[in-house]
Amino acid sequence: MGGTLLDISGVSVAFGGIKALSDVSLGVAPNKVTAVIGPNGAGKTTLFNVVSGFYPANEGAVTFDGVDLLAMPANRRSATGIARTFQNIALFPGMTVAENIKLGAHHLLRTGLLAAAIYLGPARGEERDITRRIDETILPLLDLGEYRDRSVSGLPYGVQKRIELARALVSRPRLLMLDEPFAGMNTNEKARMSQYIARIVAESDLTALLIDHDMDSIMTMSDHIVVLNFGRVIAAGTPEQVQTDPAVIEAYLGEE
Ligand SMILES: Nc1ncnc2c1ncn2[C@@H]1O[C@H](COP(=O)(O)OP(=O)(O)OP(=O)(O)O)[C@@H](O)[C@H]1O
Known part of the structure; x- marks a missing residue:
């Protein structure tokens, strides 16, 4: 393992003639924030889609805690301890905060979400354990207790993004993949989101892998940063290292 929880090695992905990823290798260290x-x-x-199993890789290997992920169908990967949030909010607006969070537990319920939702037999005990975990651990961790029984619609954007984080945490992931967690946020919301991500990594024995465009947030909160350009890794290191890397400066200047 050598201190790597997620190991991406020599991954290439092509869409027709477009090489989206070329020989990409990176390691995600446990209990750290990698961007x-x-x-x-x-x-x-x-x-992200290759790790989640939405896209196949043409070449390369991805292992999570030594387990070959690419050999595994997407729907089994979350059971290995990987959770993901998405760029656009994907909550059910008519349901309460607690109900939305509970949906993150679907693969934990052996009896199935539908059975749990209508409180059938054995599902009930499992469902009760999950509700307890939400109430005792997850809502306090993300300061969501006051919203527990409120409908999601109408809640501030920053709160909705926190509910998504909470939903991802229900399954007790070891790796949390965050797809643009700061997108669409104002400065205050970004600062709070950074604090919550740092808090859950520190308090939930969690590793975070995130992608985002917000340089200030990324530079402030990441332990390790990997820079891609045209599908290739052009730099990797601490925030200080990548910020001053000529190849990175060049890639971003070329964008303007
Ligand atoms: N499903 C797909 N079919 C065809 N081409 C795709 C597909 N997904 C991604 N691509 C192409 O692969 C390349 C990489 O896209 P990708 O979305 O991974 O970049 P990104 O770094 O996430 O960009 P952004 O920051 O704009 O979200 C692009 O050229 C994109 O057009």
């Missing part, structure tokens, strides 16, 4: 950045079209989302 993947890069100009538009650099391949960040494609990389």
Whole structure:
């Protein structure tokens, strides 16, 4: 393992003639925040989609805690301990905050979400455990207790993004993949989101891998940054290292 929870090695992905990723390798260290950045079209989302199983890789290997992920169908990967949030809010507006968060537990419920939703037999005990975890651990961790029984619609954007974080945490992931967690946020919301991500990594024995365009937030909160450009890794290191890397400066200047 060598201190790497997620290991991406030599991954290439092509869409027709477009090489979205070319021989990409990176390691995600446990209990740290790793960020993947890069100009538009650099391949960040494609990389997330390969790890999640939405896109196949043409070449390369991805292992999570030593387990070969590429050999595993997408719907089984979350059971290995990987959770993901998406760029656009995907909450059910008519449901309460607690109900939305509970949906993150669907693969934990052996009896199935439908059975749990209508409180059938054995599902009930499992469902009760999950509700307790939400009430005792997750809502306090993300300061969402006051919203517990409120409908999601009408809640501030920053709160809705926190509900998504909460939903991803219900399954007790070891790796949390965050797709543009700061997108559409104002300065205050970004600062709060950074604090919550740092808090959950520190308090939930969690590793975070995120992609975003917000340089200030990324530079402030990441332990390790990998920079992609045209599908290739052009730099990797601490925020200080990548910020002053000539190849990175060049890639971003070329974007303007
Ligand atoms: N499903 C797809 N079919 C065809 N081409 C795709 C597909 N997904 C991504 N691409 C192409 O792969 C390249 C990398 O795209 P990707 O979305 O991974 O970049 P990104 O770094 O996430 O960009 P952004 O920051 O704009 O979201 C782009 O040229 C894109 O057009």
